[in-house]
Amino acid sequence: MLPASLIAASLAALLAGCATVGQPPAFSSYVVLGEHGAAVARVLIAAPACPDIVIDQRPRPMALRAPAATVPLRPTPSAPADSKPAAFPLLTCEAQLPAAGSYAGASVLGRALPVPAAAPQRIVVIGDTGCRLQKNSNSYQACNREADYPFAAIAAAAAAWRPELVIHVGDYHYRENACPEGNAGCAGSPWGYGWDAWNADFFAPGAALLQAAPWVMARGNHENCARGGQGYWRLLDPRPLLPGRDCNAADDDATGNYSAPYAVPIGQDTQLLVMDTANTTWKGLKPGDLGYDKYRELYRQVEALAGQAPRNIGIDHHPLLGMGADRKADGAIVLLPGDAGLQQAFGSLNPQLLPAGIQAMLSGHVHLWEQVSFASGHPSQFISGFSGTAEDTVPLPERLPDGVTPAPGAVVEQFSSWVDGFGFMTMERQGAERWLVQVHDLQGRVRNTCQLDGKRSRCALAQVK
Template structure:
């Protein structure tokens, strides 16, 4: 089976790769479908379709029309991180349609295609992040999007789907094809670019098709989905909440609304919640009193704390890992460590020096393009980083062992640390109890490269550094 994409001027045809190909007959339907998990566990069915109107959805044998979330449109060019000559208006030639799914629904279908339904207490969870193919002029980064070994998200998604998850968590950064591939570069020649549908399709929906078909998704937001970048597509396609005018990233004057949103909770059984944070507009340079982000993220923390009191067990999801460790080069070529996230540490830390509510046991993040696990003796939650599912990897090596006294945030004393650099794959979590999870790290062929256990706030892995 293959993915078909027509030029923008013609109808866009998408074949969403099925988890069970034998259930479909006839020509490929011209739509993409998936299910997004939202506030308090509400599930939303989405369909992206090139048609005059939204299709019907059949729930438990009864048909009803889907509602229009966003019409087809071309959005006028707005400020982006690139020069106007390297930017273009965002074209969305498809309708975005949606329907809230009843909690007790036993089946749901659109145009004959079955939709994955949520489990009340998911036992098997896939965690991925940073999945797009990097085309960025400012950093002179031109990932070979046409080479499946250099951009393997489709293979990662297929292997993750074959693991048969009950739920998929994407920790953010879906869209990376920001600028046109340079002339003569065969690795990315012909790739769509910009912030419209074509780039979103090639970066996320087409390669992720099998996994979209396999289970409902939690869609966290990354910095590549802030308003100056892929925010328009994020609000149209991925956020589970209603699409509001002024919170759609279409006009720069509305960015203070579009760049921030409230956290939300998703119950997953056994008195456990997922807490989803929008950290798209934080700054690694830090935030200070008086900055818009400083005030916004202090408010986000207070709302997060209130949500965290609703259950004794919580797993936080934030694209930017407050307790992760990245790498870069100093001017002399030596390796320097990038510790946590300065913007969130300043704003959250102004409310709580421990950074996170005591009822959060685990944090899931991305942003750093590798896999990591950190556990602390200082009462901080374990941090897992899963930014290794497709985007160009961070290959500046982490020191082994870490320098004595390394702390990703003030007072965060590392007890156990594990990492895998320069390897693509996905992470899985399998429930063993209210606070216990078995974690596996899989490569793009599905082979297990590391195993870890989570018990409350503590975690530990079999291998400290995956080869």
């Protein structure tokens, strides 16, 4: 197998240039799962028209999801001088795939597409994978050094684990502003919200894993409308791309920043519930705020979906039931609870925050790995936000102090974490509601092992060191 860095560099070079004469043009291809588990094949290609997809040796045309375009500059978190229009000089093509188990294989331009499993037994969970270039926080990750930005190595190691499904818990895009002059760590990096930055942050380094298995793609705050939302809707979301829900115009953000949840069945009467929390805030939402009402509606929709199966695993970017840490100017460490905006909105309808049928939550946003189990009937919380973006480094305690909890009424009985380490998480099915959960480093080595049984979970190590 080629080194992950070579694979990523080769694909990036191909996508940046013209196709070799007599050969098909370079392209990205992947499969994303959406509502009811429907599988959509996607191809991103610089070509006059979408290619055919071949399913069981029968070609059929792919539909054009989005044409090549440069979207006019819209308001972003950065000053206009540090922003630019988002350019997508390639087609986004798609085709609905048959139901899992009803066809043998599919390909585009000779490249095989991963075939969905009706009941995946081996699942990779990653999150927060982009390379941070952000002027507002004066934070510039060394994107050019694999040791500092190892997403390509993580994607290759995760692909070598042979998953049947990949779950990304959000935050794909981080290259928001130009690298400062003289900074060798990120010199030459593309930036902004167009294809070049999306390719450098996600598609090129993630190529091996995109080809290994179908994906469930949750949306993070870095994909809200003011940031990478245009690329998220164009490239990643499994549902139809609709005018007004594309984040192109700020006047449409009340629509583009929010979307309904959907369920992905994974066998044994279990489904994944994918939630869009891109526009919440840890500072909290007041009753009457647009986000407060939107997330109350999200809760109602999740509750209805959860009632369709006895077992559910929730997927969102912002952890309701996880802990973070911050260091004050005087050096003191402050422990931070779960997302206040979601807790307020969901908690106004259910003091337990989540429907009873949810067994566990998979989230990101906090740049570390974490597991929390409760004696209070809350689902276990796993955070897998350690797959490429600059890590959080403020240490967490081995045991939370008495009275410290991620959410009102949540009684912690088991807590495990890995701070300042890159990697990915895996889940292997052991029964209807039993999963073996393992934490891997960027070489694929297992660093911690956990058991999820019903809503409760327990790990071998309280801390990975």
